[in-house]
Structures are given as structure tokens and as C-alpha cells.
Amino acid sequence: xxxxxxxxxxxxxxxxxxxxxxxxxxxxxxxxxxxxxxxxxxxxxxxxxxxxxxxxxxxxxxxxxxxxxxxxxxxxxxxxxxxxxxxxxxxxxxxxxxxxxxxxxxxxxxxxxxx
Amino acid sequence: xxxxxxxxxxxxxxxxxxxxxxxxxxxxxxxxxxxxxxxxxxxxxxxxxxxxxxxxxxxxxxxxxxxxxxxxxxxxxxxxxxxxxxxxxxxxxxxxxxxxxxxxxxxxxxxxx
Numbered sequence: 001x002x003x004x005x006x007x008x009x010x011x012x013x014x015x016x017x018x019x020x021x022x023x024x025x026x027x028x029x030x031x032x033x034x035x036x037x038x039x040x041x042x043x044x045x046x047x048x049x050x051x052x053x054x055x056x057x058x059x060x061x062x063x064x065x066x067x068x069x070x071x072x073x074x075x076x077x078x079x080x081x082x083x084x085x086x087x088x089x090x091x092x093x094x095x096x097x098x099x100x101x102x103x104x105x106x107x108x109x110x111x112x113x114x115x
Numbered sequence: 116x117x118x119x120x121x122x123x124x125x126x127x128x129x130x131x132x133x134x135x136x137x138x139x140x141x142x143x144x145x146x147x148x149x150x151x152x153x154x155x156x157x158x159x160x161x162x163x164x165x166x167x168x169x170x171x172x173x174x175x176x177x178x179x180x181x182x183x184x185x186x187x188x189x190x191x192x193x194x195x196x197x198x199x200x201x202x203x204x205x206x207x208x209x210x211x212x213x214x215x216x217x218x219x220x221x222x223x224x225x226x227x228x
Binding site for chain 1: 204
């Protein structure tokens, strides 16, 4: 299957700093990328939908000024958690949609811990 | 809006036992249905999918049939292995996968030798 990578795989930062997470589709061009958030032992919750060259569409309750999404190319989307706080600690997962069947492929996730 | 309901876990089985994980959904139109699996420390992997009523998705011995009349997509496997231990997520998407997925809460499966 298609490969989606995320970097970094885990990050620990101090409260107030910003953290950038990259999501790359390695062997196909992704028409759309999605960003999800997963709390321990819970399901994935969609944060935003990102289309190349246009502004991301955020889900209700997700602060767009706090979670900045940039979809610069058909293979790269970035999520920046600005001024991170401990409550932002979570597992962030991206997915890329592409290919003939427009299947979604998930990245391995990035674990963020804000101290 | 769309929603997916899964049976709560954890489900603990002995090796070679029969597995059923129930999944029902609420959606407008004709969604596509998916099962994803998340092994410990890894990201989600697509296990199987079905895009229309009565379709049966299958992979690695797992099967699920898209039942529109009961709005269900139950996951089954005839004989589980220890390596099947993971968290299983049922999900749906509108318009044949053109939108983001709506996930169920996940069901943790533990298979004991």
C-alpha cells in the first residue's frame, strides 16, 4: 500500500513553544490530507481537512489560530501547534487521500508531550 | 450527522477462537465502510472495506459484510491468532471516501496463547 510518513514521531516540548509536524505522502500525490487527534484509549477525532493550495477547513471547536495547517504541495502538509500547552499533549495523525480509488492512507502518528 | 458505534472492549479470546466485533452506523446517503487496525505503537492500517450494500470486504482472514437493512458492518474472523492483538476501528466515509472518516471508539482485542 501507499506510504505516508510523519516527522517527528514523538516530541517533548516546554509549554509556550511551537511544534511543527510534517506529513508526507511518499509515493502518490495526495489531493487531500486530513489531520486527526487521538487521546489515550479513544478514537480519532478529525481536526481539519487540508487541500493543496487552499486554506484548511477546521472542524467545530478546533482553533485555527492554534493549529496552523499548511498544505504547500501535493505531497506535504504541516501542522503547527502554536504556543503549546499541556492540554495539547496528544497523538496527532495525518492521512492522505489519493490514488485511483481515492483511498485514505494513514501516517504512523506523532506523539506530542507538552511539559 | 454521521456516527459509528462499536462494541466496547477489551475483547479477550484464546487463540483459534471465533471473533466478532459489532459495528453499526448512522449516515445519510450511501457511505463507504471500513475497518482499520492499529497495532501497538503503530499507525492505523486499512484492514478491509466495502463501498456498497451487500459487499463483503475481506483480508487476512477477516471479513465484514455491508448490511444496509441493519446498518451494520460487523467484523469476523474464524480463528484468531496472538498476532491479531490490536485495536480495531470501524469507520465510514461519505461519497466513496471523498471525505474524512468518521471513526467508532475502537475495540481492543487481546488474544491469549
